[in-house]
Amino acid sequence: MTLRDKTTVTFYNGLTTIGGPMIEVAYNDSHVLFDLGEVYRPELGLSMDDEDYQTLIKYQLIGEVPDFYDEKITGKAIDTKRWKHSAAYISHLHLDHSKALNLLSPTIPLYAGPITAHLLPALNEKGDFLLPAAGHEKGYTRPIIAAEYKKPIKVGEITMEIWPSDHDAYGATGLIVKTPDKKISFTGDIRLHGYHPDWVHEFLAASKGADLFITEATGSSWPERKNEKQSEEFTGINNEDELTQEVVRLQKANPKRQITFNTYPTNVERLLRIISDSPRKVVLHAKRAHLLHKSLGKEFPYYYLPEEPKFADLNPEPEVSYQDLLNDDHEFLWQAVAYFDQLMEGGLYIHSNAEPLGDFDPAYKPFVENFAKHNVEYKALRCSGHADEGELQEIISEVQPAILVPVHTLHPELVENPYGKRILPKRGQSITL
Ligand SMILES: [Zn+2]
Structure with a gap:
């Protein structure tokens, strides 16, 4: 009996915290990683100079992801015998999704939507936005490929499609990953009350029936704040x-x-x-x-x-x-x-x-x-970049996934999937689809 190749998804970071999702989809000798951010923890009082690789790992600010980071940073070579095709993607330019992108090996291509790809180097001109790349001067940003929206990007047997979406970061996108037998959709950060709900609905329609739907669920983080609209912080702004x-x-x-x-x-x-x-x-x-x-x-x-x-x-x-x-x-x-x-x-x-x-x-x-x-x-005058609980339900209902994994939230267990299974992976856990 020959063992068929299976699609494996590993959740390296950003599961029960708001920000920093790092997820790998692997099939045979191909794999892709998204996103490349750093969890935001101002209470640690770390400056950019303190944030070497060991510190980032120690405080779980990034995931301990094998075979993607630059060898000069980790001291560990990438297993190129095991992995013939690799690529990475970032959904948008918020730091909890992008700050660690210079840690990615220069041999691995990094894709993003065109606005994200153009804005990040300008934001990092002084080297005070992204973590530094090994062997480069401050202010360097590694190449980011400006992907054409919705056009399949081949990574060995995996394809990625980058879809325009809506969030409070200009040019935010979502991702659809297809392996030979599975469809996986990742929202990045998402909302329905921004400038482009139509784009979000299109992305969700393309994600419909996904075998795995990975959604940010920031909006489920504060069940105690259900009555936000009565609180003094609420400024009366809904969109x-x-x-x-x-x-x-x-x-x-x-x-x-x-x-x-x-x-x-x-x-x-x-x-x-x-x-x-x-x-x-x-x-x-x-x-x-x-x-x-x-x-x-x-x-x-x-x-x-x-x-x-x-x-x-x-x-x-x-x-x-x-x-x-x-x-x-x-x-x-x-x-x-x-x-x-x-x-x-x-x-x-x-x-x-x-x-x-x-x-x-x-x-x-x-x-x-x-x-x-x-x-x-x-x-x-605030307006959230994230779907609230009601919008989250709507988002999930438009996709009706076989498996739902809520990430990027303090309370993933509060998000249900009425259409199939829900999995709450532990940090570093792999699931086989
Ligand atoms: Zn964001």
């Missing part, structure tokens, strides 16, 4: 459209008041909507304007803080002086990133999922309190 509308409403309701804001750098789409919909002229900090120019070729009004070095690629013409912004109470909506005590008293600052992100970061509370001290109103 990205409502968020932009609220930014516009605040400008119209405050015709003579300084208004500043900040957003997260990788949520480019939210920023583009704020720029296009705002009645005021939106002025970005030069670093953000440079990121958008370098990665997307888009130019916007910008300013420099005092004594900041200039970016050679930014045209001088749309520059606005910092002093003009500090004195303004009607013309501009500008991105405040530092020296918050220089803001005009009585002004309004909109914090839209910018850093510090929230209560779990020790920097958050003092940051918020500082505004009150200077008599500037602090307003948090």
Whole structure:
């Protein structure tokens, strides 16, 4: 009797924590790995310099994945006799899905959606975004292949298809992996209340009937917060459209008041909507304007803080002086990133999922309190990048998988699969389909 080749899936990291999923699909002599992030644990107080390979493994910030990482980093050679075809994929550019991509062996191709592939090198220009690659200068980003959406990528007997999806990271994608006899779908991070629910539904339709559906389930993490809508943190915003509308409403309701804001750098789409919909002229900090120019070729009004070095690629013409912004109470909506005590008293600052992100970061509370001290109103306008529990059920019902594996959540056991089995793998566990 000959043993037929089987599809094996190994779950290396990111199972009962929010972020850092690392999963391998293997068939015969071919295998693929997704994603390549680092679990975010600010409470450890590690700086990028502390994060050598041993430390990352010790704190389970990355998975101990054999035969993918650079030999120069692990000290262990890749078994090229066993594996003839290898590739990796990252779903989107959030650090818990991308920060470790430079650890991937330079001999293994890395794929991502085109926006992710173009933005990451620009974000990592100073070497302060991704973990460093062995034998390269700071600021190096290993090659990322910008995949064509939905077009099969052959990795030996495995194919990967990268589908546009929706999340609060610009250009987020989902993945469908096919082996000769099985179909596996991985959501990356996903939601139905963003700008492109239509893309999400298409990806889910293509995933329908998957033998294995691996979904992020961040939304099941806080069963005790079911009544979020009554809590004081809830800002009344249910989706990205409502968020932009609220930014516009605040400008119209405050015709003579300084208004500043900040957003997260990788949520480019939210920023583009704020720029296009705002009645005021939106002025970005030069670093953000440079990121958008370098990665997307888009130019916007910008300013420099005092004594900041200039970016050679930014045209001088749309520059606005910092002093003009500090004195303004009607013309501009500008991105405040530092020296918050220089803001005009009585002004309004909109914090839209910018850093510090929230209560779990020790920097958050003092940051918020500082505004009150200077008599500037602090307003948090949040919109989650993740499906809530109801959306999760809808997502699973559109796929109706034979096996469901919820990952990227504090409580995978709360996510059910009414259409088949549900498996809750342990860290490092393999399952054979
Ligand atoms: Zn994400």
